[in-house]
Amino acid sequence: MIPTPFYLIDEARLRDNMRKIEQLRQRSGAKALLALKCFATWGAFDIMRDYMDGTTSSSLFELRLGREKFGEETHAYSVAWSDQEIDEAISYADKIIFNSLTQLERFADKAQHIERGLRLNPRFSTSGFDLADPARPFSRLGEWNLDRLHHALPLISGVMIHYNCENSDFDLFDQQLSRIETDFGPIIERLKWVSLGGGIHFTGEGYPLDRLADRLKAFSERFSVQVFLEPGEASITQTTTLEVSVLDILDNGKQIAIVDSSTEAHMLDLLIYRETAKFPQSGAHRYQIAGKTCLAGDIFGEAAFDAPLEIGSRVSIPDAAGYTMVKKNWFNGVNMPAIAIRQQDGTIRPVREFTYEDYLSSLS
């Protein structure tokens, strides 16, 4: 048995999401690239590779990881490439997508032998949180000026438009794609490919997958472009838990269970986006589940379990794959969670454990 804390990836659930991606690809003709900034746990790539077309990245290291550990089609994007990294980036990439006309013009010559693209910012999005809203005022993410876009056309074969964020509303997606068709159609029809980015929550329960597929196919046929999707969260949603143990139980006006993990170190997005973990709420035994760092607000959330907790009890913190494992850190020197995969036959296979040596080597 692996000691807690550890992230536990469920292979059967991961394959459920992967089959939806495959269904969407087959019906729509779109290609699906895993967005590594959301999930880069390469120990799971063997499970994912057969259902997806490759990876997309936001930096040189992600790009290299995608090339080396996932393979297949490898897209490179970065908000800004440096002179020092551009040659190496181009050596890994099948396509390179620049964030601005300036970057495109600066590096287009070097990237002549691969496909080049530009990020297009349609100036609307589905994000409700300005920290993560690519259409926020003065956004630096992509070009929207039609003159600049026309200027880029001779240098590119496609555009990337990332404007959705956990969007589970197909009708909204449909309307916004129509706006893109109207506003940018004359540009798109001169291109070979369009990436519509990530953020479409199409693996969620009840999502009208076939309607999405048909809409993507219609878009692709209307403009004669290859469509790409870059699912991050949708690829791995609901596949992984963070397994922790109760170390202490206090009653400071509320039952508080302290576990051998930490929001800031192991589930940082709960703090950044002011969310709480999705614990069961129906049982009779209520606890606040809190982390073991000295951060006063290190709280995973409120839970109501069917049975009382005891010291040593195991707690599963749901939905711990996306934007979670990629952000883990050594705050407070808390033991970094191991990584394990629950295989389809139920056996749990550890894929990585961390030790004091890893903590030591993370600083000097």
Ligand SMILES: *Cc1c(COP(=O)(O)O)cnc(C)c1O
């Ligand atoms: C973040 C991001 C993605 C993945 O977004 P999800 O919401 O995780 O699907 C895809 N493409 C780009 C350009 C991104 O910045």
